[in-house]
Amino acid sequence: MAIHKSLSLAFLLFFLPFLSSHATSSFATAGLPEAEALLKWKASLSPAQALHSWSLPAANASTNAISPCKWTGISCNSLGSVTEISLPTAGLQGKIDNLSFPSFRNLVHLNLSGNTVTGTIPTHIGTLHKLMSLDLSANKISGSIPVEIGNLVNLNELVLSINHLDGSIPSTLGNLSMLTILYLFKNQISGSIPSTLGNLTKLTVLYLLQNQISGSIPPELGNLTSLNKLALNQNNLIGPIPPALGNLRNLTILSLPSNQISGSIPLEIGNLMNLKEIDMSFNPLIGSIPPTFGNLTKLTFFVPYLLSIILFLASRNDKHDKSF
Template sequence: MPSFSGTIPESIGNCSKLEILYLHKNKFVGSLPASLNLLENLTDLFVANNSLRGTVRFGSTKCRNLVTLDLSSNQFEGGVPPELGKCSSLDALVIVKCNLSGKIPPTLGMLKNLTILNRLSESIPAELGNCTNLSTLKLNNNQLGGRIPSALGQIPTEITELKNLKIVTLFNNSFHGVIPPGLGLNSKLEIIDFIGSNRLHGKIPPSVSQCKTISRFILRENNLTGLLPDFSKNHDLTFLDLNSNSFQGAIPRSLGSCRKLTTINLYRNKLTGNIPTELVILRNLNLGFNLLDGSVPSKFSNWKELTTLVLSGNRFSGFVPPDRHP
């Protein structure tokens, strides 16, 4: 399929009734025309997957009715325009791999309908807690640092208004501090992913571990401590990855109540005790390099869907259960 090339013409600002502009997956170069700010009826702008450069400016004049803005996969310069906070209808902001740097503008906290926030840098402003309809917070693979703001997790603060929050991915940054207490208490979290290159410490808040709607629970490669939480309410949990932390104590028997669970990765912690016999059929079980002892449950030999079993680096005794498959 042929692709458009060249620059986006400045004359596009003359299309006064233009509402939706799809220019993604082409070969456009140059900067975004300043005349786009004259399009007061523009609601949806998609310019992803081009080779656009220059600074980004939206919301400074008439263009304040944007609902969706996707700037992904370009080569822009400078930061996220704080004027976007004036686009009160903005529902989706996607800025993945577009080279923008600097701070997340606190003015984005003025957006009551922000649904997707992705690929920003430096610290997270507490004002994001004012985005009452925020459902997806993706800030992974950046250079973010500092503490995760209390506005995203404490009660009674702005978290009481974040009832639509479903996905939080903050992996591969430099966050420190604790997981905000209350995160997920009033929302229906489905995915939490704080893995890699973070330095979170402390315990997993009960509000997170007991969130009934979580399906993927990933907190690997941090400095989390304490006992593993009770998972008895996590009936939708399918994927649990807490490897490379400093959790202690026993593997909770409540994991046996998670009937949809297919993967457990608790590699490189300080867990003790036996492997719970309550565990149901899994596909992947990694308990390597802990302080576990006792015997390996014989029921493992009946798990026909088991593809990965790692038990090395522990203190097990007895025999490995024989294969009972017909």
Template sequence: METAYLFPTYLSLLTLCLCPSRAATSEAEALMRWKSSLSSSASLKSWSVNNISNHCRWIGIHCNDEGSISGVDLPFADLAGTLDLFHFTALLNLTTFNLIGNYLNGSVPAAIGNLTSLIHLDLSNNQFSCAIPPEIVRLIKLRFLSSFSDNESSGELPSEIGLLTGLKYLYLSNNSFSGSIPPEIGNLQNLMGLDLSTNNFSGPIPSTIGNLTNMWSLDISSNKQNGPIHPPLGILQIWSTYISLPTN
């Protein structure tokens, strides 16, 4: 008799294990809505409402052990459109968001600041034309930020960038960023790579760059800086792999 009671319970637990959670299904549905907004998405054939229970096997999608989407990794996937209908608040477990080398345009929505688990963010080599959304400073777990390299981005680099103290790589080259390089960049003492080249930054190079003693690659060339280069020679010798500074 006891076995008879346990058997239905066992089947219920097995069903729960085999079926994706409602939360995970909602994540997949959010991605489907974004796909439908794109003008080019032929590479996303596996993203289908008929295959939604297998969303962890969709191209470019990674899931954690609970079946929640933890990575969107779609480099050079010939995607065209915007991020306007990307439902960031439905994908709060993302640790990787990589859309490098597509044809995405418009602005980067402020809602990206909700992805507080994000470690790797790369939106470079697209056609975004916007300033860096200030909400990006909420992404305190970021280690790699190349969201705006080789786009059409403009505006100033916000001083709040200095709050992202876990960053190891910050790449913002080949845009139209202007204004001065904020001295708060010297707070990013875990930086190993910094590329602000080919922009319209002006004014003196902040002396706080000398605080970045873990740096192995630095490029701030092809800007409009003037005045002396402040970091002492001893610090520059620590950056022994690659250095490209403005010449005055």
């Protein structure tokens, strides 16, 4: 028995260095394909000081030493795989299309906001199934929002505002059941608001303002009972305000100005006891303010019929001028 134990110990001591070397090698090479993808993207960009650390090791270094985990804006997990690319306002200039998203299967956070990134959002962004936040705001990205973004079912935040995006809002965004923030404002998005957005029951902020969105406000938005802020202003929306919006009991801001919304204000809006701000100006609304608005004790800002007032005053001035 003693001889058996001695042999086992000798065997372990002999192979331990090899096992340790293999483990170290596996850790070091985990980020190798990701490093290659990042370096390829860097080569397509205009020189940026923020990416100075993105470089290969010395010529005499082992291939196993290549790891992006200490590069600026890059974070990794314990296995050396990239989980975060965060480069806001880093002076990046180049196309987002040239970044190989399928190389980053474990990516959780991607933030390229506040740069001069151009091109279109590639469809293979839909392969980032672990992604929880995506922020591409304040760039010059064009084209439409790919339907494949609807595959990112773990997404909490989708921020694509202040770009040159066009086309319609994909109905597949309704698949993002974990989404809490959706910013698509200041683009050139057209088409209607998909009713599937009513599936996003964890959504707290929905900003679609300053686009070219048409059609009516879908009553399904009344399902968003966690919603805190809703801004649809400066679009081409028509039709009435859906009474179903009265279900949004957590809403503090309701912004609908500068559309073509018609009809009267629903009584149900008076159910929104947490409302602090309502703006419905510059819409052809009719009728009186509902008596239920007396329930809105937290209201500090309310602009319902500014357009009507301006038109009334303008018509009076016009008649006055013609009388002379």
